[in-house]
Amino acid sequence: MTIGWEGEQEDADSAARAERERQKLLEHARGEPLVLGNEFSEIRITKVETRNGARLLVESPRSGQWIALCPLELEALTWQQTATFSEMIGHPFGSLVEDESSTEDDA
Numbered sequence: 001m002t003i004g005w006e007g008e009q010e011d012a013d014s015a016a017r018a019e020r021e022r023q024k025l026l027e028h029a030r031g032e033p034l035v036l037g038n039e040f041s042e043i044r045i046t047k048v049e050t051r052n053g054a055r056l057l058v059e060s061p062r063s064g065q066w067i068a069l070c071p072l073e074l075e076a077l078t079w080q081q082t083a084t085f086s087e088m089i090g091h092p093f094g095s096l097v098e099d100e101s102s103t104e105d106d107a
Helices: 008-026 071-078 082-090 100-106
Strands: 029-037 042-050 053-059 066-069
Touching: 008 042, 008 053, 008 066, 053 071
Parallel strands: none
Antiparallel strands: 029 042, 042 053, 053 066
16 A cells, blocks of 8 residues: 555656656757856746747746746736735745636536
């Protein structure tokens, strides 16, 4: 009998899929990554080419979290106020908006 938690296999499968997707993006990296850090965090930014154009792959080596952002998504960051980022930092690893799939599951 394996001891674990409910959903452990789904979490492992999801993490494996995400890692395969990240590796696929890195196969199309252009230039050297840019690393930015301070006493609170470190991120690595890599330009990657996709069939839909260039993206910035933003990775947190410490947490393993990453996201690939298109130019419009990056521009959307400039539309935000400082309070938006404070809210994001105050609720790490969570979304500021409810995912549609989670509301369907709850119904």
